Amino acid sequence: MNINLTLIGQAISFAIFVLFCLKYVWPPITSALRERQERITEGLAAAEQSSQKREEAEAEIATMLEDAKAQAAEIVAQAQKRSNEIVEASKDTARTEADRIKTSAQAEIEQEVVNAREDLRKQVGSIAVDGARKILGGEVNADAHAKVIDDLVGQI
């Protein structure tokens, strides 16, 4: 347990180790630690920011979805209305067309009836004249008695 040169040797090596540490060990590691601390802080801030952004985006999406739904409903309603209108319109057209066809057919029928009646009248007139002639023996002149015949025909 003698105090001797070892003490000085130890002090010298101690100084060397401390200086080594001071120069080569301490600065890079503490700076790395500080850097990492900053990066973690930044990362946490960024995470918070992005989560906030996501929330905002979600809200935006929700409103957009709402709008789209409303728009879609509106479009559907419009389309329904329009189709109803088209159906109604075509129904109307069909109805008028049918009416038109019906009236024209009726008119034609009436015309035919009139024509047939006219023919019938004429035939009945000529038959009556013929009959009368046969009865009267040629005294009846179709031309001379045209007025009478016409009256008769008109009475039929």
Place this chain on the structure above:
Amino acid sequence: MASEGELTSTGYVQHHLQNLVFGYHPDNGLSIAANGVEAADMGFWAIHLDSMFWSVALGALFCWLFKKGADNVTSGTPGKLQNFVESIIEFVDENVRDTMTVKNPLIGPLALTIFCWVFLMNLMDLIPVDFIPYVFEHYLGVPYMKIVPSTDVNITFGISLSVFALMIYYGIKVKGLGGFFGELAFNPFSSDNFIIKWLFVPVNLLLEGVALIAKPVSLALRLFGNMYAGELIFILIALLPWYAQWALSVPWAIFHILVITLQAFIFMMLTIVYMSMAHDHH
């Protein structure tokens, strides 16, 4: 195992407590001391080869390991070594920042070196007492080998006196020569009366001087005493029959894990506190 060959308990213990001393012997000249008496005769101008070797080797190991960690350092995901190095440095840095009111870039590395180096030197205590000395004695022809540097009072004083020198250096640097000696001369007793104030000076100087000297002495002796006592108990346990040793050496070694860490921590912490006091104005 005493070098003379006789296997007495006293010889065994003494052999284990003897350093490998190299120095100038009045009769033998420059040589390695063959026994404790010769070592004592060499006086101050001798050196403990074993203590120096192991302490420098362990210090170099510490520097190498931490340099390796520092070289591959990244602020991204740390590797295993970096994690290890960082956690120790962070632990030391935290203690420094909690204690020091002033910023001084030297204190962190100083505390780190003390903590790791003292811890490594203490750790040698856990190697079974005969392993390395036996190899050195029987295969390398080295008569003495004390592998725990912190059981050498020179080693502990070497560190504590360096710390003491730094204390005085920073004390004078921060407070000035007047401030530094003023602190010694006008504390703890002081008076507003000029004459009484100066009358207190001798008393104050004596008290503060003792307190100042006590710091490095207690710092060195605390570590030395703990480690020396621990080592001595390991040596005494080694005197038991070989089949019974584990019953005592295992609990003592487990307990010693706490002691060596605690002593390294105390040495570091007190160094920081002393440094902080040297920077503080009263």
